[in-house]
Amino acid sequence: MKNNIAEVNQLLAAAKAMVNDDTVQPYSGPFKVGVDLGTADIQTVVLDPHNRPLACYLDWADVVRDGVVVNYHGACRIVREQLRRASERLGINIEQACTSFPPGTDPRISINVVESAGIKVSNVIDEPSSVAALLHLQDAAVVDIGGGTTGTAIIEQGKVVKSVDDPTGGHHITLTLAGHHSLEYEEAELLKREDDSGAAFTVVRPVIAKMADLVKAHIAEYSPPTIYLTGGCCALFGFTTAFAAEFTDIEVIAPSHPLFLTPLAIAAFADVNAVPQARMG
Structure with a gap:
C-alpha cells in the first residue's frame, strides 16, 4: 500500500x-x-x-x-x-x-x-470513501480533514463499513489562530496556509488532538492498522506528527500534497x- x-x-x-x-x-x-x-x-x-x-x-x-x-x-x-x-x-x-x-x-x-x-x-x-477507492485500501481508515468537517471512513476487506463526519476542521484551526494572535479571519487563514516555521502549529496543537480524539471514538470498535490522512489542513507544519502521536498503535500516513488528494x-x-x-x- x-x-x-x-x-x-x-x-x-x-x-x-x-x-x-x-x-x-x-x-x-x-x-x-x-x-x-x-x-x-x-x-x-x-x-x-x-x-x-x-x-x-x-x-x-x-x-x-x-x-x-x-x-x-x-x-x-x-x-x-x-x-x-x-x-x-x-x-x-x-x-x-x-x-x-x-x-x-x-x-x-x-x-x-x-x-x-x-x-x-x-x-x-x-x-473519504473516494480516497479509499483511489488507494485500493483493504483494511484501513481514511480521515479527511476538510475546512469545516472531519470525515472518517473505515474500510474492512476492501469495503467501506462506516463513514461519519464531525463538525470540526481547518476552519476551527483558523479561528484559534485568529483569537490567539488577535488577527482578522482572513489573516489567520493565510498564516495557517503559509506557515512553515511551526509557530501556528504550537498554538493549534490542542485542536489537532481534539480531532484525533473524535477519530479515535469512530474507529475504536474496528482497530484499523493504518490511517490515511487527506485534506488541505494536513499540510499544516507539524499536523501529521501531532495527529500520529495520538495513535500509538496505528500507523498514520499523509500524502505529499494533501490539498489535492x-x-x-x-x-x-x-x-x-x-x-x-x-x-x-
Missing part, C-alpha cells in the same frame, strides 16, 4: 504543478472529471483514464459550510468557470463529472451545483467521458 501512496504522490505533484494553468494543451482521448465542493475551496480536476492529471483548477471560496452551500450562485459561478477553463485548456467537451459530499450530508447539494453548469453528474461519493480521488472515481470533440480550429 505504501507503494501505492508513492504512485499517488507523483500524481499529486503533477496536479499541483498545473493548478490554474490555462496553457493550451490539446488532448484527444477519454477523460474523467471530478468537482470537489469544499468548505475553503472548490476544485475541478481532469484526468486521463490512467488517473494522470490533465488539468487542475482551484479557487479559495467561502461558499460551503459543513456540507451546506451557503452561497449557491457563487458556487455555481466558480464551477462553471473552472469547467470552461478546463475545456479550453484541453480542447474538449465536458459532458459529465463526478462530485462528492461529506458523510452524513445530502449529496443533492453538490449535485445541484454541478448540474447548474449544464453537465451530468455521473457519480457521487462521500469524500480528495479532488484527485473524486475525479478518479468518475465515469469516463466519451472521446472528446476536438475544438482546435
Whole structure:
C-alpha cells in the first residue's frame, strides 16, 4: 500500500504543478472529471483514464459550510468557470463529472451545483470513501480533514463499513489562530496556509488532538492498522506528527500534497467521458 501512496504522490505533484494553468494543451482521448465542493475551496480536476492529471483548477471560496452551500450562485459561478477553463485548456467537451459530499450530508447539494453548469453528474461519493477507492485500501481508515468537517471512513476487506463526519476542521484551526494572535479571519487563514516555521502549529496543537480524539471514538470498535490522512489542513507544519502521536498503535500516513488528494480521488472515481470533440480550429 505504501507503494501505492508513492504512485499517488507523483500524481499529486503533477496536479499541483498545473493548478490554474490555462496553457493550451490539446488532448484527444477519454477523460474523467471530478468537482470537489469544499468548505475553503472548490476544485475541478481532469484526468486521463490512467488517473494522470490533465488539468487542475482551484479557487479559495467561502461558499460551503459543513456540507451546506451557503452561497449557491457563487458556487455555481466558480464551477462553471473552472469547467470552461478546463475545456479550453484541453480542447474538449465536458459532458459529465463526478462530485462528492461529506458523510452524513445530502449529496443533492453538490449535485445541484454541478448540474447548474449544464453537465451530468455521473457519480457521487462521500469524500473519504473516494480516497479509499483511489488507494485500493483493504483494511484501513481514511480521515479527511476538510475546512469545516472531519470525515472518517473505515474500510474492512476492501469495503467501506462506516463513514461519519464531525463538525470540526481547518476552519476551527483558523479561528484559534485568529483569537490567539488577535488577527482578522482572513489573516489567520493565510498564516495557517503559509506557515512553515511551526509557530501556528504550537498554538493549534490542542485542536489537532481534539480531532484525533473524535477519530479515535469512530474507529475504536474496528482497530484499523493504518490511517490515511487527506485534506488541505494536513499540510499544516507539524499536523501529521501531532495527529500520529495520538495513535500509538496505528500507523498514520499523509500524502505529499494533501490539498489535492480528495479532488484527485473524486475525479478518479468518475465515469469516463466519451472521446472528446476536438475544438482546435
